[in-house]
Amino acid sequence: MSTAQLASAPPSGSTIARAPRERTNSWPLVDRVGYWLCWTVGISLCLIALAIVLFMLIKGISYLRPSLLVRSPAPSQVQSQSGGFLDPIEGTLLVAGLGTVIAAPLGVAIAAWLSEYARPAWLARTVESALEIIAGAPSVVLALFGLLIFAQNFLGFLSQRAASGAVYGRSFFAAGAIMAVLALPLIVGATREGLAQLPDRLREASFALGRTRATTIRRVLLPAIRADIATGTVLGMGRIIGDTAIIRILLGAALTIQPVGHVPLIGALRGTGSTLTSYVYENSPAGEGNAPQKAYAAAFVLLLIVLFLNGIVTWLTNRGGQSERGGLSRAFRLIPYWSRLNGP
Amino acid sequence: MDPMMPPPVRRIAIDRDPYVAPPRSTGNGATPATTIATRLRAPRAVSAHIRERMRVESVWLAYGDNWVVRDVSLPVRQGEVLAMIGASGSGKTTLLRSLNRLTEITAAAARSGQITLDGQDIHELEVNDLRRRVTMVFQQPNPFPMSIFDNVAYALAERPGRGGRRRRRSSEIEHAVADALHRAGLYDEVADDLERSALRLSGGQQQRLCIARALAAEPEVLLLDEPCSALDPISTATIEELIVELRDSVAIVIVTHNLQQAFRVADHVAFMHLGELVEYGTSTQVFDQPTKERTRDYISGAFG
Amino acid sequence: MPSRSLSYTRRWATGRTDRRVERSLGALAVVVLVFIVAILATVLVKAWPSFSHNGLSWFGPGGNVDTQIRAMAESKPLPGHSIYYFRAWPLIWGTLLTTIFAVLIALVVSILAAIFLTEFAPPPVRRMLDPVIRLLAGVPSVIYGLIGILVIASYIEHHVISEARKASVAYVVQLNGKDVMTATLILTLMILPIMVAITANAMAAVPLSWREGSLALGVNRWRTIWRVSLRTARPAIVAATILATARALGEAVMLAMVSGGRGFAPNLLDGITALFEPVRPLAATIFENSEGLTIPALAHTVYAIGAVLLVSAALLSLSGWASKQRLKRYGIRA
Numbered sequence: 001m002s003t004a005q006l007a008s009a010p011p012s013g014s015t016i017a018r019a020p021r022e023r024t025n026s027w028p029l030v031d032r033v034g035y036w037l038c039w040t041v042g043i044s045l046c047l048i049a050l051a052i053v054l055f056m057l058i059k060g061i062s063y064l065r066p067s068l069l070v071r072s073p074a075p076s077q078v079q080s081q082s083g084g085f086l087d088p089i090e091g092t093l094l095v096a097g098l099g100t101v102i103a104a105p106l107g108v109a110i111a112a113w114l115s116e117y118a119r120p121a122w123l124a125r126t127v128e129s130a131l132e133i134i135a136g137a138p139s140v141v142l143a144l145f146g147l148l149i150f151a152q153n154f155l156g157f158l159s160q161r162a163a164s165g166a167v168y169g170r171s172f173f174a175a176g177a178i179m180a181v182l183a184l185p186l187i188v189g190a191t192r193e194g195l196a197q198l199p200d201r202l203r204e205a206s207f208a209l210g211r212t213r214a215t216t217i218r219r220v221l222l223p224a225i226r227a228d229i230a231t232g233t234v235l236g237m238g239r240i241i242g243d244t245a246i247i248r249i250l251l252g253a254a255l256t257i258q259p260v261g262h263v264p265l266i267g268a269l270r271g272t273g274s275t276l277t278s279y280v281y282e283n284s285p286a287g288e289g290n291a292p293q294k295a296y297a298a299a300f301v302l303l304l305i306v307l308f309l310n311g312i313v314t315w316l317t318n319r320g321g322q323s324e325r326g327g328l329s330r331a332f333r334l335i336p337y338w339s340r341l342n343g344p
Numbered sequence: 345m346d347p348m349m350p351p352p353v354r355r356i357a358i359d360r361d362p363y364v365a366p367p368r369s370t371g372n373g374a375t376p377a378t379t380i381a382t383r384l385r386a387p388r389a390v391s392a393h394i395r396e397r398m399r400v401e402s403v404w405l406a407y408g409d410n411w412v413v414r415d416v417s418l419p420v421r422q423g424e425v426l427a428m429i430g431a432s433g434s435g436k437t438t439l440l441r442s443l444n445r446l447t448e449i450t451a452a453a454a455r456s457g458q459i460t461l462d463g464q465d466i467h468e469l470e471v472n473d474l475r476r477r478v479t480m481v482f483q484q485p486n487p488f489p490m491s492i493f494d495n496v497a498y499a500l501a502e503r504p505g506r507g508g509r510r511r512r513r514s515s516e517i518e519h520a521v522a523d524a525l526h527r528a529g530l531y532d533e534v535a536d537d538l539e540r541s542a543l544r545l546s547g548g549q550q551q552r553l554c555i556a557r558a559l560a561a562e563p564e565v566l567l568l569d570e571p572c573s574a575l576d577p578i579s580t581a582t583i584e585e586l587i588v589e590l591r592d593s594v595a596i597v598i599v600t601h602n603l604q605q606a607f608r609v610a611d612h613v614a615f616m617h618l619g620e621l622v623e624y625g626t627s628t629q630v631f632d633q634p635t636k637e638r639t640r641d642y643i644s645g646a647f648g
Numbered sequence: 649m650p651s652r653s654l655s656y657t658r659r660w661a662t663g664r665t666d667r668r669v670e671r672s673l674g675a676l677a678v679v680v681l682v683f684i685v686a687i688l689a690t691v692l693v694k695a696w697p698s699f700s701h702n703g704l705s706w707f708g709p710g711g712n713v714d715t716q717i718r719a720m721a722e723s724k725p726l727p728g729h730s731i732y733y734f735r736a737w738p739l740i741w742g743t744l745l746t747t748i749f750a751v752l753i754a755l756v757v758s759i760l761a762a763i764f765l766t767e768f769a770p771p772p773v774r775r776m777l778d779p780v781i782r783l784l785a786g787v788p789s790v791i792y793g794l795i796g797i798l799v800i801a802s803y804i805e806h807h808v809i810s811e812a813r814k815a816s817v818a819y820v821v822q823l824n825g826k827d828v829m830t831a832t833l834i835l836t837l838m839i840l841p842i843m844v845a846i847t848a849n850a851m852a853a854v855p856l857s858w859r860e861g862s863l864a865l866g867v868n869r870w871r872t873i874w875r876v877s878l879r880t881a882r883p884a885i886v887a888a889t890i891l892a893t894a895r896a897l898g899e900a901v902m903l904a905m906v907s908g909g910r911g912f913a914p915n916l917l918d919g920i921t922a923l924f925e926p927v928r929p930l931a932a933t934i935f936e937n938s939e940g941l942t943i944p945a946l947a948h949t950v951y952a953i954g955a956v957l958l959v960s961a962a963l964l965s966l967s968g969w970a971s972k973q974r975l976k977r978y979g980i981r982a
Contacts, residue, residue, distance in 0.1 A: 048784075141691065306783075444864060473866065
């Protein structure tokens with residue numbers, strides 16, 4: 001088959017037109033109004049987010065001093081000068097750490113069961129709907145439940161006892177445990193998404209080599225979705241860090257960490273304290289103290305932590321060329337699982 | 345040879361070993377070197393009302409920097425079926441899509457040359473107006489997830505009513521829907537329940553529904569992009585008959601890589617290869633006496 | 649789901665260890681079920697005395713909620729009533745006002761935003777909107793509350809509410825910027841991200857062939873979006889609304905800071921002024937009374953409020969989940 005010489009380009013002098021953007025001038029008025037409304041909304045959202053970040057940035061930088069980060073809260077007449085929020089930061093870390101440590105293995109296990117076994121089917125559906133209910137439950141109610149549970153006698157070792165023998169029920173253990181419930185749906189959701197994206201041929205290949213399903217999960221599937229599990233965990237951490245209601249109810253209004261007993265970590269976990277969120281609340285006009293400057297500073301640190309976690313999620317979901325569908329990133333598609341991310 | 349007589353029966357060389365080159369005719373060229381389908385082409389009168397509807401003049405089309413269609417000029421006439429044939433990548437689908445400016449959906453498309461509809465440059469017309477006058481049926485049937493009636497009536501709500509009224513009243517729409525379904529040959533099969541979801545129809549029925557939907561707006565030109573490639577032979581035959589029936593009222597351009605289909609259906613054939621228009625002529629001309637060697641090779645199955 | 653297509657391998661790959669692992673993993677999953685049942689049971693049990701003493705009028709109007717709570721806290725029952733006397737209507741009304749307004753506004757805004765995100769935004773803007781929405785979803789509610797109370801509430805108090813308006817209701821209540829309007833605005837912002845995300849995901853999953861088919865019939869892009877994409881994404885929008893409502897119901901901290909802190913039931917007959925009157929939604933009430941839970945009467949009442957919230961949220965979450973299942977019909981995973 002002979003290939004003749006192909007003409008290479010239009011003769012010079014002829015105009016080459018590129019595809020024009022759809023001109024909306026010809027649309028009916030209603031449609032044009034809608035088009036511009038969409039643009040307005042889109043740009044406004046960006047501006048609002050920018051405004052929030054900038055505002056917190058300005059206020060935070062003006063009130064944040066390095067000393068605040070390393071000193072404990074101290075009562076004083078001049079609230080704006082004294083103390084810092086070292087304890088709340090430690091409290092945040094304690095709660096987030098404990099909550100994640102409990103929720104992550106549990107969440108991955110449940111997700112693996114839902115995705116790979118899911119027998120009998122009615123049980124799987126029930127568990128799914130139960131997870132939805134947990135995800136939608138107001139955290140105040142979860143906190144109330146926690147109070148009931150941890151005030152029971154047999155769990156007295158997790159907090160402290162009053163002189164009368166009644167269990168106080170409030171401690172980092174309690175808060176952390178309930179926080180784990182908050183983070184659980186996120187971890188389960190992200191892990192399930194990850195498992196669903198894995199092609200069946202991975203599983204088939206492993207079975208064809210004689211491996212049991214359990215080994216396949218442990219050796220093949222879970223390592224393949226490490227990024228998704230990490231994403232879910234980070235999202236869970238973000239949710240835990242952002243929650244105030246559970247802290248207030250299950251940790252009380254103390255500002256400093258009060259350990260119970262003398263064992264280093266366990267004592268702190270048995271005791272009460274505060275986290276950044278409750279610290280911000282207490283220092284705001286709604287709380288006890290009236291030190292908005294400290295509230296701003298602490299809120300700024302809190303926001304930085306959230307931005308940092310969001311950044312990690314972006315980095316995790318962009319690695320390995322995660323699929324984009326219609327221009328929406330993978331992390332964006334996970335938002336419905338975080339349906340109540342910032343937590344009441 | 346009398347153009348009204350059917351051409352002699354030819355047999356397709358489907359049993360031939362694919363690795364053996366087809367025998368070439370040596371010499372005079374009076375013996376046709378091509379072998380085509382067995383089915384007799386039904387004798388068809390050339391339509392009496394042929395008028396030119398669209399004209400493609402020296403059109404170049406590109407995606408990005410890659411020129412996909414090079415210097416193509418064609419007429420599109422009402423009263424006849426124009427078939428565009430060629431291998432994959434020959435640019436025939438791109439050319440088809442440029443006829444109703446669907447290429448503009450892709451941001452990186454570029455063009456040069458002129459395409460006119462009834463004398464007017466289509467790029468000066470309002471694009472949605474153009475697409476109502478030049479409608480398209482796609483390769484995969486794509487009925488909307490609505491009822492049959494709503495599918496066919498979809499384009500009708502947009503078209504300004506006759507006499508300058510903005511909207512048609514409901515009885516007009518019902519009439520127009522029934523009309524379109526008749527023209528598409530689907531009415532009898534679905535008339536009992538037009539509110540059924542269109543997704544429940546069979547593949548052939550869905551494609552005819554798409555044709556009905558395209559016809560409902562009473563277009564002047566109907567573009568068909570390999571409409572039968574996803575269908576079984578019986579549905580294909582039904583749709584091909586339909587196409588031939590419609591040619592008097594609508595100018596039809598069909599892109600197909602099925603040579604037998606082009607032979608059965610078309611009055612004029614345009615063969616494209618690597619973006620160039622290699623040969624254009626009546627179907628008997630192109631299939632029986634192709635003037636270019638590339639055409640001969642393609643039709644005999646040497647490549648494709 | 650992979651498990652369905654793997655049924656042929658399931659029979660093949662079961663062994664003793666596999667069954668053991670399956671059972672233990674299943675047991676962990678059942679823990680979730682146990683948890684839900686436990687929380688429902690314990691909260692309802694603890695809430696029961698409050699309901700039994702008040703009957704159905706627990707939900708009705710009858711006096712000042714704040715006085716009733718104070719009476720319980722001080723163990724001094726109001727004259728003529730038991731210590732459990734409680735009429736939650738003002739709280740319920742406050743919850744309804746803020747939630748319904750927020751969800752309605754968020755519905756409209758989220759549809760427009762989703763259309764913008766999937767159809768009109770140029771790629772650089774789209775890449776920017778993505779982290780923006782995730783940011784809005786991730787900001788802790790206490791920060792929203794802080795900005796609300798220090799910025800928005802004071803702005804509204806000083807620049808939006810006129811003195812005349814304040815005077816018109818001064819004999820009943822003080823308008824200080826912490827009210828229905830502020831609460832609704834911020835609540836809308838908080839539930840927007842999830843609605844936008846679900847709607848945009850569903851719209852992006854609409855097959856290109858439908859959109860192309862519509863454009864090829866001469867329907868302009870805006871109408872194509874409404875008649876094809878949005879129509880297909882309608883179940884997703886329903887699911888998003890339900891889930892957003894559940895989210896709005898459960899919001900406690902931000903509302904506690906910003907909505908006024910008084911168990912006041914705005915009278916809609918006041919017109920626009922009603923928007924500037926304080927409320928205290930249910931979840932915020934629980935949050936603010938979390939200190940006094942050692943007093944039995946108060947504890948039972950607070951748990952009763954919690955029970956109402958829990959049951960409502962559970963019902964909403966279940967219907968949201970059920971409607972998300974419907975999306976699978978189109979193969980759209982929301």
